[in-house]
Amino acid sequence: MSSQEPYTLHQASPMAYLVLLVGVLAVSTASIFIRFAQSEVPSLVIATYRMALAGLLLAPAALWRGKQAQTSLEPAEKRQVLLAGVLLAFHFASWIASLELTSVVNSVVLVTTAPLWVAAASPVLLKEPVSGNAFIGLGLALVGGVLVGLSSICSITAGGFGCQEMGDFFQGKAALGNLLALMGAWFSAGYLVVGRRVRKKLHLMTYTFRVYGMAGLTLLVVTLFFGLVLNASSGTNVAELLFDYSPISFVWMILLALIPQLVGHTAFNWSLAYLPAAFVSVALLGEPVGSTILAILFLHESPTLLQFIGAGFILAGILLASRQTAE
Numbered sequence: 001m002s003s004q005e006p007y008t009l010h011q012a013s014p015m016a017y018l019v020l021l022v023g024v025l026a027v028s029t030a031s032i033f034i035r036f037a038q039s040e041v042p043s044l045v046i047a048t049y050r051m052a053l054a055g056l057l058l059a060p061a062a063l064w065r066g067k068q069a070q071t072s073l074e075p076a077e078k079r080q081v082l083l084a085g086v087l088l089a090f091h092f093a094s095w096i097a098s099l100e101l102t103s104v105v106n107s108v109v110l111v112t113t114a115p116l117w118v119a120a121a122s123p124v125l126l127k128e129p130v131s132g133n134a135f136i137g138l139g140l141a142l143v144g145g146v147l148v149g150l151s152s153i154c155s156i157t158a159g160g161f162g163c164q165e166m167g168d169f170f171q172g173k174a175a176l177g178n179l180l181a182l183m184g185a186w187f188s189a190g191y192l193v194v195g196r197r198v199r200k201k202l203h204l205m206t207y208t209f210r211v212y213g214m215a216g217l218t219l220l221v222v223t224l225f226f227g228l229v230l231n232a233s234s235g236t237n238v239a240e241l242l243f244d245y246s247p248i249s250f251v252w253m254i255l256l257a258l259i260p261q262l263v264g265h266t267a268f269n270w271s272l273a274y275l276p277a278a279f280v281s282v283a284l285l286g287e288p289v290g291s292t293i294l295a296i297l298f299l300h301e302s303p304t305l306l307q308f309i310g311a312g313f314i315l316a317g318i319l320l321a322s323r324q325t326a327e
Helices: 014-028 030-037 043-069 075-098 104-111 114-125 132-150 166-171 173-199 204-234 238-243 247-271 277-283 286-299 305-322
Strands: 154-157 160-163
Touching: 014 030, 014 247, 014 277, 014 286, 030 043, 030 104, 030 247, 030 286, 043 075, 043 204, 043 238, 043 247, 075 104, 075 173, 075 204, 104 132, 104 173, 104 286, 104 305, 114 132, 114 173, 114 305, 132 173, 132 305, 154 305, 173 204, 204 238, 204 247, 247 277, 286 305
Parallel strands: none
Antiparallel strands: 154 160
16 A cells, blocks of 8 residues: 555554554543642643643654754744644643633533534634534534533432522532633634644644644743732742642643653544544544543542533534544
8 A cells, every 4th residue: 555545444453543542541641630730739830831841852853853854834834833832822721720620521521622613613714614514513512511511500310400590600610610621622723723734834743842832831921920920919939839849749740741742642643644534533532531430530520410411412513523434
């Protein structure tokens, strides 16, 4: 088979499936590492360490690859790369903060809706047609999102369906957490849309390093700004904000950069060379499932029936929108 021919499910080797499975398992650990680190470290600092460490770890290979490729970008394309990094930074800042306020299943399921928002934006921003399945999938996901959001004040019991007053929904921290997770999906969709065209001109390693590096730098600047604000109001200096934590917290943040960020996302990108993109996108639905199982085991968070139903609508919507001819 020539290198230009697309791989199909029947032609792919077992190794491709194994690598994809490793990727799903790796990204599923992110919410657990974040929750453990949040016992001591602010969410914004966790996001900063995640992206800064990932960028630094990629630097040697990316710089070597960049010297080999000698790819030049137009000024507008360079700005696109920088913008992609900024959007990725705000994606992680909002999503990681959401885990401090809402349940793992709510946060991970809502942030996973990013592909649907990409589909919704593609006709306008990328001039790419969108199938009817994508719009139906978006509708299903929106219904699921409402159910997941209502799970903080509503429940299904043997006696039927009941809710607290709607005022409690807007005042509860879970509602804010759900909104931050949804914002994380919007920022992620923006990152994907902005980077789609310029990504084709750069090697994966080079592009990832530049985007991760910009995301890490953006988060560091924002963290330093808040550090100065905190210093003025409470006397907390920047050094304390960045470094005054126990060794175990640094272990969680290093694992966050290594396992879900580098191992997980690298596995997905590697799999795309050997498996159809539609199949890989469907496999990504395993992340909310894996995260929920880990949350039950390590955080003792058991999803409610309403959360399960809402998550089912969202995952069904993503699955429907991702349906393409795989072979």
